[in-house]
Amino acid sequence: MDLICDQLGTFVSSTGLMLDIIGAILIFLYGLPEALSRKGHQYIITEQEDHAEVLKAKKYDFRARIGLALLIAGFVLQLVGIWL
Numbered sequence: 001m002d003l004i005c006d007q008l009g010t011f012v013s014s015t016g017l018m019l020d021i022i023g024a025i026l027i028f029l030y031g032l033p034e035a036l037s038r039k040g041h042q043y044i045i046t047e048q049e050d051h052a053e054v055l056k057a058k059k060y061d062f063r064a065r066i067g068l069a070l071l072i073a074g075f076v077l078q079l080v081g082i083w084l
Contacts, residue, residue, distance in 0.1 A: 009084035016077025019070045026067025030060045 013081030019074030023070030
């Protein structure tokens with residue numbers, strides 16, 4: 001019975017670690033502002049609204065939130081895995 005509990009704890013911790021890795025990748029790809037110019041270029045702001053950019057921003061925000069949720073879930077699973 002102890003062997004099964006040890007393996008279950010290892011499995012839960014490993015699953016949590018995988019969720020953390022996936023969440024960190026999603027936050028890295030989609031959580032950073034895309035329009036940031038590292039070369040110092042300035043962007044012209046107009047009063048027009050580009051619907052494609054709005055949809056793209058929503059997609060980025062959604063994926064960044066999923067990444068954060070995966071990170072939190074992964075940490076929780078790792079903590080649970082320690083106590084199993």
